Each structure stands twice: as structure tokens, then as C-alpha cells.
Amino acid sequence: MSPRIVPARTDAVRRRATPLTITVDGVPVPGADGQTVAGVLLAGGRLSWRSGPSGAPRGVFCGIGVCFDCLVTVNGERDVRACRRRACDGDVVTTQSREPGEER
Amino acid sequence: MTRNTDARARHTGGRPRHVVVVGAGPAGLAAAAAALRAGARVTLLDASDRPGGQYHRMLPAAYEAEDNGRLHHGWDDFERLRTHVQSHPRAEWWPDSAVWALERPDDTTSAPHVHVLRGPADGTERYRSVLTPDALVLATGAHDRVLPFPGWQLPGVFTAGAAQALAKGERVVVGDEVVVAGSGPFLLPVAASLLEAGSDVLEVLEANPASTVLRGWSRRPWELAAQSGKAAELAEYTGLLARHRVPYRLGRAVIEARGDGRVEEVVTARLTADWTPVPGTERTVPVDALCVTHGFSPQLELPVAAGCALSEGFVQVDDAQRTTAPGVYAAGEITGIAGAPAARAEGLLAGWTAAGGDPSDRTVRDVVRRRDRGRAFAARLAAAHPIGTGWPGWLRPDTLICRCEETDYRTLRAAAEDPATGAPRAVKLGTRAGLGPCQARMCGPAVADLCARRAPDSAPAHDGLAPDRSVPERAVPGLASASHHRRPVAQPIRLGELAASPGRPPEEEGEHTDER
Ligand SMILES: Cc1cc2nc3c(=O)[nH]c(=O)nc-3n(C[C@H](O)[C@H](O)[C@H](O)COP(=O)(O)OP(=O)(O)OC[C@H]3O[C@@H](n4cnc5c(N)ncnc54)[C@H](O)[C@@H]3O)c2cc1C
Ligand code: FES
Numbered sequence: 001m002s003p004r005i006v007p008a009r010t011d012a013v014r015r016r017a018t019p020l021t022i023t024v025d026g027v028p029v030p031g032a033d034g035q036t037v038a039g040v041l042l043a044g045g046r047l048s049w050r051s052g053p054s055g056a057p058r059g060v061f062c063g064i065g066v067c068f069d070c071l072v073t074v075n076g077e078r079d080v081r082a083c084r085r086r087a088c089d090g091d092v093v094t095t096q097s098r099e100p101g102e103e104r
Numbered sequence: 105m106t107r108n109t110d111a112r113a114r115h116t117g118g119r120p121r122h123v124v125v126v127g128a129g130p131a132g133l134a135a136a137a138a139a140l141r142a143g144a145r146v147t148l149l150d151a152s153d154r155p156g157g158q159y160h161r162m163l164p165a166a167y168e169a170e171d172n173g174r175l176h177h178g179w180d181d182f183e184r185l186r187t188h189v190q191s192h193p194r195a196e197w198w199p200d201s202a203v204w205a206l207e208r209p210d211d212t213t214s215a216p217h218v219h220v221l222r223g224p225a226d227g228t229e230r231y232r233s234v235l236t237p238d239a240l241v242l243a244t245g246a247h248d249r250v251l252p253f254p255g256w257q258l259p260g261v262f263t264a265g266a267a268q269a270l271a272k273g274e275r276v277v278v279g280d281e282v283v284v285a286g287s288g289p290f291l292l293p294v295a296a297s298l299l300e301a302g303s304d305v306l307e308v309l310e311a312n313p314a315s316t317v318l319r320g321w322s323r324r325p326w327e328l329a330a331q332s333g334k335a336a337e338l339a340e341y342t343g344l345l346a347r348h349r350v351p352y353r354l355g356r357a358v359i360e361a362r363g364d365g366r367v368e369e370v371v372t373a374r375l376t377a378d379w380t381p382v383p384g385t386e387r388t389v390p391v392d393a394l395c396v397t398h399g400f401s402p403q404l405e406l407p408v409a410a411g412c413a414l415s416e417g418f419v420q421v422d423d424a425q426r427t428t429a430p431g432v433y434a435a436g437e438i439t440g441i442a443g444a445p446a447a448r449a450e451g452l453l454a455g456w457t458a459a460g461g462d463p464s465d466r467t468v469r470d471v472v473r474r475r476d477r478g479r480a481f482a483a484r485l486a487a488a489h490p491i492g493t494g495w496p497g498w499l500r501p502d503t504l505i506c507r508c509e510e511t512d513y514r515t516l517r518a519a520a521e522d523p524a525t526g527a528p529r530a531v532k533l534g535t536r537a538g539l540g541p542c543q544a545r546m547c548g549p550a551v552a553d554l555c556a557r558r559a560p561d562s563a564p565a566h567d568g569l570a571p572d573r574s575v576p577e578r579a580v581p582g583l584a585s586a587s588h589h590r591r592p593v594a595q596p597i598r599l600g601e602l603a604a605s606p607g608r609p610p611e612e613e614g615e616h617t618d619e620r
Contacts, residue, residue, distance in 0.1 A: 002392065006275040006301050013275070014170035015163065034164025039274045047366050048259035053510050057365055059259040061507070061546075063266025064158070065151070065225070066247045066403075068541035069507065077228045079541075079596070083266075084225035086153070086164065 005043035008032070020089035024049070031087050038063070038070050038082035041093075049082075051097040071096055120145045120194065123458045124218050124237035126203050126406060129157015130444040131436025132243035133182075134451030135458070136189045138471075139241070142459035147235060148189060149198035149220060151595065155186045157245055157436075158265065159444040161272045175272050175300070177337050178444070200224060201233075202595040206240075206409040208429075215240045215431025216410050219606075221597060228598055232606040239431050239458035242407055242419070243451060246400035246437035250286070251495050252513075252550050254503045255361030256396070260368075264294040264397035271297040278303075279393025283370055285309035285358040286397040288489040289443075292341035294395055295350060305350045306389060311398070312489055313355035313377050320488020334443050334481070357381070359498035361394055370394050379492025398491055401549060402438040404589035414589075423472075424463035425454035433458045441485060446478025496554060505554065506547040508540020513554075520555045531555055543591050 008017035018033035022040055031040030038060050041049055048057035050071055061069040063083050070082040073094040082093075123139040125132045128150035136148040148155075154162040160182045163169045173179030190197045198220070205219040215237050223230030248263035250256065262278050264286065270276040280303050284295045287310055295305045310317065345352055359381050360371040374385035407419045412427035412434065414420060419434040421427055427434050435454035436447035452471045457463050463472070499505075501514035519531045531537070537551050538544030544551070 003270075003276055003278050004280075006277060011275060012174055012300075013163065013167075013172055015167040015275075016169075018166060032167070034166030035274050035276075039270060039276045042270070042278070043276050052257065052507070056257065056510075057259050058257065060262060060266055060270075061257075062247060062263045063269040064247060066542065066545050067263075067507065071541070077226070080226040083269075084151070085227075086224065 002045045002047055003042040005032070005035075005039070020087060022087050022089070022091040022093055024093045025095055033089070035087050036083055037072060037074065037080070037085050037087045037091070037093060040087045041082065049095045055097070121238040121458075121460055122147070122235075123239045123241060123455065124149070124215075124235050125241040125243060125455065126150075126218070127157065127243035127245055127436070128152070128155035128186075128197075129243060129245050129436060129447065130159050131245070131447040131451035131454070132157065132241065133185055133189060134448045135241045135243055135433075135435055135455030136195060137185055138452040138455030138461070139459035140189065140192050140194055140455075142456050142461035144194070144239075144459035146189075146192075146195045146455075147198060147237070148195060149201040149203070151200070151202040151225070153199040155190070155197070155199075156182065158269070159447075161269060163272075164274065167274075175297070178333070198222065203406060204593055204595040204597045206406055206594075208411060209236075213430045214238075216429070221595065221601060226596060228601070230601060232601060232604060234606045237431075239433065240410070241433045241435060241451075241454050241458050242410070242412075242427075242438060243434070243436045243447075243454070244403040244406055244438055246402045246441060247545070248397040249399045249401040249549060250396055250546070251398045251491065252503055252505050252547070253359055253361070253498050254500050255363070255367070257504050257507050257510075258361050258363055258365075258367045260363065260366045260392065261361050261394045261396065264290055264395045267393075267395040268294050268297055271301055275301070277301040278395065279391065280304055281306060281391050282393045282395060283307055283309065283358060283372070283389055283391050284395045285311075285356075285370075285372070286399075287311045287491065288397065288399055289338055289485070290397055290400075292338060292345070294397075296341045296344050298395075299344060299348050299350070305345075305348065306391065307351045307353055307372075308345065309356045309358065309372060310352065310354045310489075311357040311375055311379055311492065313375070316377060316490065317354060317488050320484055320486075333445050357498070358394060358396060359386070367391060367394055373498075375492065376494060377492065378494040380494030380497040399489065400437060400441045401545070402441075404438060405591045405594040407432075407434060407438060408589045409591075409594060421450075421454075424457040425450055425475075426457065440479060440482040442478045442482035443485075446475070446481055449474035449478050496557070505550055506535075506537040506540060506544075508542050508546070509536040509538075511535045511537040511547075516551065516554060548589075 021028050029044040048059040050058045058069040061067045065081050065084040071079050072082045074080045121144045123144045123146050125136045125148045136146045139146045156162045163172050201220050201222045206216040208216050218235040220233045221230045248265040267278045284291050295308050358370045359373045361367045369390045372387050373381040410432045411429040412419050418440050419438045425433045433454040435450035499513045503513045515535050519525045519534045525534045
């Protein structure tokens with residue numbers, strides 16, 4: 001089991017879900033307008049998308065832009081904190097790994 | 105204070121004072137409102153695209169939620185306050201605006217210049233602005249403090265704040281079979297949010313034993329009664345936990361997370377009063393997510409950059425919320441962890457005095473009282489939920505201490521114990537602990553704590569790794585020497601952005617902008 005999004009139609013906050021699609025390493029992943037890139041990834045069933053220096057998987061840890069575990073490349077921009085960036089329809093997200101000794 | 109628009113204008117050379125407020129959480133928003141009331145011109149900015157901070161984290165505008173308030177406490181007051189500030193003619197609201205540096209002017213009596221990057225988080229095409237206010241209010245809040253434990257780097261292990269931010273901020277739920285563990289009252293709203301979203305909260309574990317928690321909470325009960333809003337909120341969470349039959353266990357902690365590529369189970373154990381795990385009390389619990397927090401660490405890079413003195417790990421402020429740096433005021437969790445109502449009271453006072461208001465003015469007497477109660481509440485929280493000194497008992501040689509650099513306990517201990525490398529800076533350079541992308545925000549306090557125990561005779565405190573002699577026997581949340589907060593760049597900036605000269609965004613041309 002993995003993270004999920006509360007479906008808009010049963011959500012007690014009574015909200016709208018305007019669909020959007022991003023691609024992650026070339027694979028289309030659906031989300032809703034307003035979600036963060038991390039939110040789209042998590043709700044799409046991915047718990048990890050980056051690897052630490054040893055190659056071990058990482059995803060979201062702090063959720064508010066402090067730990068830098070969730071870094072992705074968005075439309076060619078490296079090192080974007082997925083938990084802070086809102087997803088835009090058509091965003092091309094590629095995952096990154098961190099090589100030993102690399103500064104970021 | 106917000107209803108009273110009887111502005112007593114405080115002028116500097118005929119112009120209203122310009123107050124810049126960094127952070128639009130409970131503290132910053134209140135500061136903006138109070139500064140407006142005192143007659144100032146206000147620029148309120150936040151790295152986020154919506155006001156509210158961590159406590160009143162709003163759903164995205166695109167969700168068009170009809171009832172965002174049901175996820176919150178005090179929502180109507182918040183909506184009123186933010187609408188008042190955002191629509192005020194003397195106020196400017198800058199969303200998506202990250203302050204990446206503060207620069208102290210040559211003239212040492214003026215407020216620092218505020219360097220801002222505006223645009224989507226970590227984007228390459230953000231523009232730089234520089235604000236030169238008459239006074240600066242810092243209200244940058246805090247983030248979860250998590251002590252390292254075996255497996256804490258596994259995907260599916262989240263800070264409690266992350267679970268809360270995802271649930272409140274975009275309705276994403278971190279898992280369906282969740283353990284919430286660590287220490288502090290914050291465990292309760294996190295469990296409540298998960299329950300609200302239909303997840304199964306298997307148990308809530310408070311590491312401190314009942315004796316410690318009760319001693320902290322029952323001392324001077326009138327202080328608690330004075331925080332009635334917060335007490336009612338906590339009682340509501342406790343009721344919810346009871347209704348869902350979620351056990352709240354004291355004196356127990358998660359000492360390990362296990363799984364193949366993600367968390368699949370956690371090991372919990374009973375702790376002694378000082379948080380030493382008791383052998384033979386381990387239990388294994390299958391989970392699909394773990395939420396953990398051991399307290400909060402204040403976001404101190406901006407106050408440190410402004411030259412504000414710290415006291416016991418927080419920004420030192422006087423009775424009027426002035427820091428020791430000229431023209432700089434501080435409010436909210438950066439001055440102490442006391443929850444949203446206290447942050448609001450501090451913000452009101454900080455904004456008022458930053459705008460030139462008299463802190464002894466009759467109209468702010470009630471605010472001062474609330475602020476004082478908030479401070480007393482903060483002291484109680486710290487007493488009820490301390491971090492025990494025995495926590496390294498759950499570490500193993502291969503436990504990661506620094507998540508970014510994957511420095512393990514064995515390596516850190518060896519470096520700290522070696523007389524040749526035991527000096528704090530050498531430990532850091534030799535092991536790379538704290539040198540990764542997060543710049544020690546996550547591991548800084550733990551590394552400082554571990555090195556202090558390991559190298560009793562090492563060099564004096566001038567670095568994040570040095571022993572903190574002001575707390576010899578007991579570690580306190582967020583408490584460590586100031587230096588692991590020293591980051592010349594408070595928020596990531598790209599080289600291209602650094603090279604571009606600050607300018608003003610086209611739509612910002614006008615009398616309100618201060619970019620020079
Ligand atoms: C993730 C998280 C979730 C929380 N959820 C709850 C909860 O549900 N219930 C509860 O009782 N308590 C919660 N808390 C505790 C919470 O911190 C306080 O109750 C309250 O929000 C503190 O108010 P504040 O104004 O001091 O700071 P915050 O609310 O944290 O506001 C600080 C603001 O400053 C901004 N900021 C920081 N640095 C910069 C910068 N360099 N440039 C621009 N802007 C910046 C941030 O984006 C943020 O919006 C949470 C804490 C965290 C970390
Ligand atoms: S999850 Fe920590 S920075 Fe994004």
C-alpha cells in the first residue's frame with residue numbers, strides 16, 4: 001500500500017479536481033491542478049524517486065522544503081524540491097541521483 | 105487589533121514607516137495586521153504561494169475548496185485576518201517570495217536589506233528584488249526535529265509535519281496503516297488528520313513516560329487554563345483518538361524502521377525516563393508509513409544572518425519582541441515553541457513595535473498578557489516533552505546520522521573520538537556530516553549532541569559540532585550552539601539568478617516597490 005489522495009468527490013472539504021498530467025522519466029502520471037510535484041508522485045503510487053549517495057531510494061521526508069530528499073529535475077531545471085513546487089500540466093520531471101562527493 | 109483601523113501614523117521623514125514581514129504564518133500575518141494598525145506600510149512575503157504558514161496551511165487555490173475550514177481550528181478568524189491584510193491599501197502581499205539573504209547595511213543602526221527571489225520554488229527564472237525597510241519582522245517558524253534511528257531514511261518514513269502538510273495542503277495521505285511516534289502534543293493533530301482522511305492509526309507513541317508529561321503539564325495549572333483555546337483543541341484530538349480506539353502509549357518509541365526499499369514494519373520499545381530503550385520490550389508492528397517528530401527546530405538562518413543573538417537555541421527578544429539586531433523584530437516559533445496562539449500574540453506585538461507603536465500602549469496590554477502566557481506555555485511544553493539523553497541507545501554502528509551524506513554513527517564516533525580529528529570542524533570535514541544539500545538542517549542538532557558526548561575535551565564551541573556547555577546533562581529540543589544555523593544562503597539560489605542584477609517585476613512597477 002502506498003500514499004493516496006482523498007478523492008475529490010468524497011472529500012468533505014468539497015473541492016474541485018482539475019486534471020493535469022506530468023511525465024516522470026517519460027511515463028505519464030496524472031494529478032490534479034494545485035498539487036505539488038511530490039504530491040502527484042506520492043498519490044500516483046511512488047514512494048521514492050531519488051537515490052542517496054549509496055544508491056538507496058529516497059522520496060519525501062520533511063514535506064516542507066528543509067531536508068532536500070525529494071529533489072527532482074523539472075523541465076530541465078535540476079534540484080527542484082518536489083514538495084515545494086506546484087505541478088503544471090505537461091511538466092517533464094526526471095529523477096536524479098546523487099553521486100558521492102557531488103555538492104548537490 | 106485588526107478591527108481598529110484608527111491608524112496612528114508613525115512617520116519617517118513624512119512617509120509612513122515601511123515594515124517588511126518575512127513569513128505569513130500565524131506570527132507573520134498578525135505582525136502585518138498590527139503594523140498596519142500602527143500606520144505603517146507593510147510588505148508581507150512568504151516562500152509559499154498562500155498565507156497561513158504551517159498551522160493554517162491552505163489548500164491550493166485551484167482546488168476551489170468550499171469548506172477548507174473543516175480541516176482547521178480558528179479558520180474564520182484566519183480568513184478575516186488574511187483578507188484584511190491582503191486587501192489593505194498600505195499592504196503588499198508577495199507570494200512565492202523566498203528571502204535568500206539579509207545584508208546588514210554599513211550604517212549599523214538601520215534594518216538589514218532583504219534579498220528576495222520571486223517565482224516558483226527553485227525555478228531558474230525567478231527574479232531578484234531587494235527591499236530596504238525601516239524595520240524587519242522575522243517570523244520564519246520551525247520544522248520538525250527528528251532524532252536519527254536505524255532505518256529512518258527509508259521511503260515511507262515521514263516527519264509528522266510532512267504528513268500534516270500533505271494532508272492539510274493537498275489532501276494526500278501518507279499511508280493506511282500508520283504509526284505516529286516521537287514526542288510532543290503535535291503527535292495528536294497529525295494522528296487526527298490521518299483519521300479524518302480515513303487511515304488507520306495503529307498507535308501514537310510518546311517517548312516520555314507519563315510521569316514526565318504529567319509533571320510538565322500539571323505544574324501551575326492556571327497557565328494551561330489561560331491557553332484555553334489550545335487546551336480545547338488538544339482535548340478534541342484526545343477524544344477523537346479515544347473514539348477511534350487509537351492507543352496513546354507513553355514511554356514507548358519507534359527504535360527502528362525496516363523494509364526492503366521502503367518501510368514495511370517498525371520496531372517499538374519501552375524507554376526508561378531518559379529514553380534508554382529497555383531490552384526485551386521490543387514489538388514489531390507492520391506499517392505502510394511512519395510519522396515521527398521529536399520536537400521542532402526553529403528556522404534560524406535569517407535571524408543569524410541579521411546578527412540576532414540567540415538564547416537557548418532560539419532568537420532572543422525583549423519584552424517588545426525586539427531582537428538584539430537594530431531594526432529587527434522576531435515572533436513565533438523562532439523565539440520558542442509554543443503553538444499558534446502564542447505565535448499570533450507575539451506577532452501582534454512585534455508588528456506593532458516594528459511600526460513604531462509604543463509597547464506600553466494601553467491598547468496592546470491584552471496582547472502583552474497573551475504573549476506572556478504563551479511564553480509560560482512554551483516553558484511547560486519543553487518541561488513536559490524533553491528529549492531524553494538516552495536516545496543514542498537505539499543507534500547502531502551503521503545507523504545513518506546525516507541523511508544527505510549517509511554518514512553513519514560508526515564513522516562519526518570514530519572521528520569525534522580520534523584526538524587528531526576530534527575537533528568539531530575536522531569531524532565535519534572528515535565525515536561530511538552536515539555538508540550535504542540540507543546544510544545540517546536535519547542532522548545538525550544530533551551531530552552536535554553526539555560529538556559533545558564523544559569528545560568531552562574538544563575545542564570550544566564555535567561550530568555546529570562543538571559541545572554545548574550550557575546544557576551539560578540534558579538535551580533540549582532545538583538546543584545546540586547557534587553555528588549550525590549559519591548559512592550564508594538561507595534559501596537555494598542558482599548561479600544565473602545570482603549573476604542577474606535585482607530588478608522589479610513588470611507588474612510591480614510603482615510606488616510600493618523598494619527595489620533600488
Ligand atoms: C510541517 C508543519 C506542520 C505543522 N502543523 C501544525 C498543526 O497542524 N497544528 C499545530 O498546532 N501546529 C502545527 N505545526 C506547528 C506550527 O509550527 C505552529 O503552530 C505555527 O504554525 C507557528 O507559527 P509561525 O508563524 O511561528 O510559523 P509558521 O507557521 O511556520 O510560518 C512561517 C512561514 O515563514 C515562511 N518562511 C520561512 N523561511 C522563509 C524564507 N527564507 N523566505 C520566505 N518565507 C519564509 C514559511 O514558508 C512559513 O509560511 C506545524 C509545524 C510544521 C513544521
Ligand atoms: S521532502 Fe524535504 S525538501 Fe522536500
